[in-house]
Amino acid sequence: MREFLIDIYYFLLALEPRYKIVIFLVIALLISAAIMISIVLRERSRKNSIEARERRIKRQVEPIIQEIVFTEQDASQFKDAIKKINRIVDSTLYRRSNMNILNELILYYHRNLGGEAFTRLENLYREIGLKQIALENLRNGEWHVRAKAINDLSTMRMGETLFEILQYTDAENMHVRNEAQYAAVKLGGKKAMSFLNDLESPMSEWQQIRLLDQSRKFEYELIDHIGPWLRSKNDTVVIFALILMRHLNQYHEREQLRKLLYHRNEKVQEKAIETAIELAYSECIENLYEVYELTKNLRVKTAVLKAMGELGGSKEAGHLREVLVSGKEYELVMAAAKGLKRMGRHDVLTGYRENELSEKGENIVKHVLDDRI
Amino acid sequence: MIEYDTQNSLVDILIYIFYFITYGYTVFVMISYLILGVISVVQARKYLRRNTYTDYLNILQSPEAPSVSILAPAYNEEATIIENIRSLLSVRYPNYEVIVVNDGSRDRSLTKLIEEYQLEPVNFAVNYKIETKKVKNVYKSKDPAYNNLVVVDKENGGKSDALNAALNVSTGDYTLNIDVDCILEEDCLLKLMKPFLEETDKNMIATGGVVRIANNCRIEKGRIVEVNVPNKLLAQFQTLEYLRSFLLGRVAWGSLDGLLLISGALGVFQKQLVIQCGGYDNETIGEDMELTVRMRRYAREKGIDYVVGFVPDPLCWTEVPESWSVLRRQRNRWTRGAVETLLSHKRLFLNPFYGKIGMVSYPYWLLFEWLAPLIEAFGIVLLVLFSLLGVINISFLYLFIALIYGYTVAFTIATLYIEEITFFQYKKRRQLLRLVIAGLIEPLMFHPFVVYCAVTGNWDYFFEGKKAWGSMKRVGFSRPTDRGKRITGGGKGKKNKPNPAAPLPSNNVRTRPAT
Amino acid sequence: MSDKAKILIVDDEPLIRDALAFKLTKDGYDVDTAEDGEKAIQKIESEEYHIIISDIMMPFISGFELVKILKERGTDAPVLMLTSLNSETAVLKAFDLGADDFMTKPFSPNELSVRIKKLLKNSKK
Structure with missing residues (x-):
């Protein structure tokens, strides 16, 4: 055997360099493939053992949490429960991972339960040390660890961490920033939204949707800052302010809409018109004529026609009729017809002389009058 | 060290070319795949980390969610259409409509739809922004529970025409284009819309998603309930191929914003832009790739600062052919489609005006997707020739082929490893080992076959004139599995891996694949 | 006749199912669970329930x-x-x-109890 290996060794040694390189590479590849397979298989058993551990912890902790959440407990019982949980998750090797499992479990309950159960879960979260872990992650973690920590803290309503979280609302990393903004609204309500006053980074639509969803929980309150936000240099803040106005019925800054109808950003224009409709701001109707003439953007034009249908009177009906008869673009004719229908002006929609309407116009009128669509 | 006879200058030149192909080109290909692989891993991890705390509920109940139209063209799908539409109607998204286009089916597709969903014709004013075959009727349901369903009955015009008709009827700001027979994950629309909503700097024009293989998976009521590795070896090969291509290739290209193809099986598009650039091309068999390329071109030429996104989650499941002959036809078509698109947009080639697309993506496609199989086939022919003539150093060559084989296998296993640490779909140990075995056989069996298909595809395209749908054959698109979802991108390191890239369906093949 | 009212909980999340079952059993109800709409229908066919609590986003049905x-x-x-x-x-x-x-999550378990009582009272009439 030994001689054989020596033979091979000398054989290889005698080869040209390029042979050596290729043979070396082939062997290296095969070895690395074998290593990867073994890693995959090891990974599998690791995953299995984690899952088993997770199941065990859940099985043991669940009844304790249920007991805490659903029954009246005095302080000593609560302490006992915490001790029990601590004993379950305690482990030299797996403590971190166990705490993660516990964290997800409590978060899960918290997302689904409210009322008194809510408060008890929050206490548990603090007492068991999960809040401390989240705070450490927030201070020292990588971006995704930070973002997750902020998300956890806000889900668990750890109000006392608000000030620390507020520091991150204009953070450089988009994900950290987004989570911090979301947490601010969740924990601090409309007051904490003042971070929008001088926000420089753009807010994505996704973020706006999330913040809106959170803001809707303080419905029908007055948000004083909307004024400055509408004047912000950051267009995404303006758009978000408009969305808030529209969905939270913020009538007090309606006057500002008039100016925004002429905004250089067409998305802002469109949103401003939509908001004007929602807030029944019919005072701006004269401006809408101007906007209609000034803009080339079909979406803005369509929105104007819609607004006329929603807010206008007989004068606007005349304008819509005009568009219906002579409009070229399908979208505009359609919007005009819909506007007329919305006004209840079926008389206008059907009262045409022969050949006054193009075939397209007629089809669109039929379409609009068909309530099944 | 030269071991051949130098008298013959032709053989001389051939040998030079041969050496260049085998050594230079192969090493180049290997390195490219390695780079793509590394980028993909980084990106997939980043994506997964972000998703540990993403909550889709906010958007699911938002009044501000942008409107989406799901476009589902159907031709002779009576067997499955009801089930498929049902699963489309249960997609999770707050603001969407489903537009089913019956492209002149000759079976009872329409009747079945009318009965099941209590449809009645309405006075729909179709906006023919894109010219299509005549729309006969537009139907809506009498049942308010289905008020987001629109069924369009039109004269037969092929898949592109059907998609264009759907575009004309749609009201959404975005369109989700799918193959009706695919099985979608419930939250696929939420996940595909997220990149659009998250983008703040650029104009996102389209987003593609990952297509996975459904053969042998347990499916209940239009939903995947258990993921399995296919039983048939041929489908296992394709599983590996799809994994490499979607998990490695496309994720990397997506992050580099270099995707040239959004599969017709799953993609979200900004509708306005699709219409502005003229909708789907009727004359090509690779309409999905053609559209992606044309949209990018259009956006660039109009000075729009755009981006194309990609979502690495498994979102869509499809059956792949389990018979060699169906697969051959599919790959043949894919090849023709890719060639056609590449030729009709040859302006892009190394044109700095188009940025990365012109300088990187297009040349990559040209070199790796189109020419690779040809070069490889050429190389093999030369190899056989030279061995017969005995003019080259065969022993080193065999060693080199062993290297290529080793690289291919290692790359495949690396893919399985990445799948394991990211999306982890194949949970059974035995099935994983079956994939490893398939990976060992694949370079010897599947790969040469794919090369052969690509070569014949080129032959058919250039010499048989099978360019487009062909007017006589234009009757619709074939059955699902036959269509195949395109894939491309990363691949193995065989000297030139023809990553099957190519267009969907064609009309000419109407065979039902064995499923 | 048993005076315990029978409740069926339909939810695809096991944790919620368990938590609800725990709470409602404690409140003195006879509780049964189902993990999706289809199983719920099967159960309802074979047995009579006084009240059904159902999630909305569940697989299949x-x-x-x-x-x-x-x-x-x-x-x-x-x-x-x-x-x-x-x-x-x-x-x-x-x-x-x-x-x-209709109740939204996060929900207060106590509020749920009250609502169940009310629903039961109304349906007995």
């Missing part, structure tokens, strides 16, 4: 479809929708399809 099917079949038991969807459209749709009550 959603809560909406479940209510629709139950009401079409003329099941007497009131249905309470318990869901994380809190959009207006979801509420409207639920009541439109025949749901008797």
